Amino acid sequence: MRTIALLGQPNSGKSTLFNALTGSHQHVGNWPGKTVERAEGFFTQGEELYRVVDLPGSYGLTANSAEEVVTRTYIEHGYADLVCIIVDAAQLERSLYMLADFAGVKSPVMLVLNMMDVAEQKGKKIDVEKIEKLLDIPVLGFTASDLEGYPKFFETLNRAIEKKATISSDKIRDIVEREGDKAGVANLKKLENLIANMKFGNREKFWMASKLLENDSLVRSEVETAVTPEHWNEIKEILDSEGTDGGLLTGEAKYRFVSEVLQDASSNDEKPVKLSRFDKIATHRIWGKFVAFFILVITLAMSMMIAVPIIMGCFGLQSVAEPYVVKMCESLGWWPSVASFVNSVVIGGLAVTVAMMGFVFAILVTFGLMEDTGYLARSSYVFDSWLSRLGLHGKAFMPLVSGLACTGGAVCGTRVLDTRGQRLFAMVLLWSIPCGSKVAVVLFLASVFFGSAAPLFGLIYVALIFASFWLSSKLFGNKLMPVKERVGMIMELPPYHKPHWKILMKTVARNVWAVFKKAILVIWVVSFIFWLVSYSKDGNVEHSVLYTIGNAIEPFTQIFGMRWQLFISYLGGVFSKEASLGVMSVVFASTNDAFSLVSRNAAGANLGEMMRAVVSLPEALAFIFASMFNIPCVLAMGTTYRETHSLKWLLTITGYYFAISLGLAFIVYHIALWLL
Amino acid sequence: MCLSEMKENQKGLIHKINGDSRFVSRVVSMGLPPSSQFLVLQNDGRSPILVYSHDTMIAINRKECSQIEVAIA
Numbered sequence: 001m002r003t004i005a006l007l008g009q010p011n012s013g014k015s016t017l018f019n020a021l022t023g024s025h026q027h028v029g030n031w032p033g034k035t036v037e038r039a040e041g042f043f044t045q046g047e048e049l050y051r052v053v054d055l056p057g058s059y060g061l062t063a064n065s066a067e068e069v070v071t072r073t074y075i076e077h078g079y080a081d082l083v084c085i086i087v088d089a090a091q092l093e094r095s096l097y098m099l100a101d102f103a104g105v106k107s108p109v110m111l112v113l114n115m116m117d118v119a120e121q122k123g124k125k126i127d128v129e130k131i132e133k134l135l136d137i138p139v140l141g142f143t144a145s146d147l148e149g150y151p152k153f154f155e156t157l158n159r160a161i162e163k164k165a166t167i168s169s170d171k172i173r174d175i176v177e178r179e180g181d182k183a184g185v186a187n188l189k190k191l192e193n194l195i196a197n198m199k200f201g202n203r204e205k206f207w208m209a210s211k212l213l214e215n216d217s218l219v220r221s222e223v224e225t226a227v228t229p230e231h232w233n234e235i236k237e238i239l240d241s242e243g244t245d246g247g248l249l250t251g252e253a254k255y256r257f258v259s260e261v262l263q264d265a266s267s268n269d270e271k272p273v274k275l276s277r278f279d280k281i282a283t284h285r286i287w288g289k290f291v292a293f294f295i296l297v298i299t300l301a302m303s304m305m306i307a308v309p310i311i312m313g314c315f316g317l318q319s320v321a322e323p324y325v326v327k328m329c330e331s332l333g334w335w336p337s338v339a340s341f342v343n344s345v346v347i348g349g350l351a352v353t354v355a356m357m358g359f360v361f362a363i364l365v366t367f368g369l370m371e372d373t374g375y376l377a378r379s380s381y382v383f384d385s386w387l388s389r390l391g392l393h394g395k396a397f398m399p400l401v402s403g404l405a406c407t408g409g410a411v412c413g414t415r416v417l418d419t420r421g422q423r424l425f426a427m428v429l430l431w432s433i434p435c436g437s438k439v440a441v442v443l444f445l446a447s448v449f450f451g452s453a454a455p456l457f458g459l460i461y462v463a464l465i466f467a468s469f470w471l472s473s474k475l476f477g478n479k480l481m482p483v484k485e486r487v488g489m490i491m492e493l494p495p496y497h498k499p500h501w502k503i504l505m506k507t508v509a510r511n512v513w514a515v516f517k518k519a520i521l522v523i524w525v526v527s528f529i530f531w532l533v534s535y536s537k538d539g540n541v542e543h544s545v546l547y548t549i550g551n552a553i554e555p556f557t558q559i560f561g562m563r564w565q566l567f568i569s570y571l572g573g574v575f576s577k578e579a580s581l582g583v584m585s586v587v588f589a590s591t592n593d594a595f596s597l598v599s600r601n602a603a604g605a606n607l608g609e610m611m612r613a614v615v616s617l618p619e620a621l622a623f624i625f626a627s628m629f630n631i632p633c634v635l636a637m638g639t640t641y642r643e644t645h646s647l648k649w650l651l652t653i654t655g656y657y658f659a660i661s662l663g664l665a666f667i668v669y670h671i672a673l674w675l676l
Numbered sequence: 677m678c679l680s681e682m683k684e685n686q687k688g689l690i691h692k693i694n695g696d697s698r699f700v701s702r703v704v705s706m707g708l709p710p711s712s713q714f715l716v717l718q719n720d721g722r723s724p725i726l727v728y729s730h731d732t733m734i735a736i737n738r739k740e741c742s743q744i745e746v747a748i749a
Contacts (some may be wrong), residue, residue: 249711
């Protein structure tokens, strides 16, 4: 098996290439001991099996964020048999910087100039053969979204594997010597001498020296342990005197190297650069925000239109199937409880999951489109000032707003964020953002108990959501997004592209399927537990395990102002928000067939009246406030588990929300007792 | 002068980048190394500044702009 590492800047089309190469043979997990997502996949070419490692996107090889450390470490130690550098042909100069930063690493390499079609449209002429000759490594010009171009890719790949060509840093070193300021060049030479005796492994001496000059923390600590203390002191002195000038010296040289390569190999008859009319509005301080909302809502609505018939069909099938199941069980002579189990748990769980997948699908399509077309960066640009207060990138805006539609789906949408810390933090925030059903349940309860004062609860809710953002950023912010790693917004606004429908849809379908597999498991397990504990032979809830447990824990739950019926309803809310109403109907009215009400998300007919009769106002308040920050639903738990790849994080977030919702209930209940 | 003082549609040259090495490496790798030419696409006095350099449109916060010394080209 051969290992290919994909190395490229963000927006270079790296993931398009990765998806097209590996299709469904992918595995996404975490890098060992790191909170960074690791994506690898497999494909076969001829007799050979290839492993493709999709390294986290990075603009260069200097390691600042956790993601960049992963990429950089993998590359510099030569863990891959071949490094495939992908650059955007439409932004050739900038994206070839990655190649220049790579030069000096002794791994075999091939270069892919992606998006040749866009470059052509922009009026760029690129002589691929000439670039290949100048760099002396296999170079391919192609378009990753065009599946017909792949035979050429494999042909270049084979060439690269046979040739084992590497890129040396000699030319860049020459440029530094020729063009750099004298003091800088002298310091560079001194550094080279001082580290001359250490082991360079897969890297050239100049590469190490220039990373030292750039004050790269990994190389600094490596050199510190490798050289004598006297040498290290000298090195430190040089670095201190250079300050940030060292990084500017080598940076400038790398760009010069790139433009020397491109001088004869690429020509531009580009029109003068101007902000397009659309971009003028899309990046406007005020209009840009409206445009972002508008585009988000429209795209979500359109993708929902595809999903809704599937959802409706699913619920339709559920009601058609149920009588059959009952009849079948009767004719087979099985207990009615088997039919109840199949209907409520197996079919009910399946229907709920498929329905929720509609949201996941819609959100993934929407975000895929926005990323693909390049619009996402514009929305991040206009919202960055808001989100940076929380420590988040402007990109988090879209997933956070989609949380209003569906928490579980939006959790999948956090994929647009670049670092895992940002993603985890966005998920923590998302659990506070109520989806439509949560709002409906909270307002329903508020109106049952407080009539026309219900809108007031809406206002308090909004204020509390911001309070919870604040609390979350205090508790998790600095751990997940260390302040010293935050750089104020310096962001690329990529050129607009046509969406690649085929690859987009394939990727979305694969992700929805992966989410579905995780979610259905979680939902079945949770429904089964609910079904089991609420089951009783005669249908009377007072004869179920639920009742026994509820009574046993009542002394504890009363601290939060919840008698056992309310607490069980609160737990039912973990299943889905509407389920908490279903549970209420069951536990307050002792209606028959308890679980079917829960799995259908139905409230009993006169739930409101019933509750008003038995539940006191402080209790009602406690329950309403607890519901606001209850776990969103099982699907959100399922997708959070799948997206974090970590049970620990799922449990942390779950525990956190139990704590704040019960804590809030506690406070509200005791204040209300005292006041009322 | 610093980058945020440039006007729309003005061309400039990057002169020096101040700040810690994280910031410098970020700006350089994004496409704004010293002595590169750029064009200011948008500067409305409040939102982040949009510049164009090395085939790339880059948005930079105003605060960060003050760390980038430029000259009009």
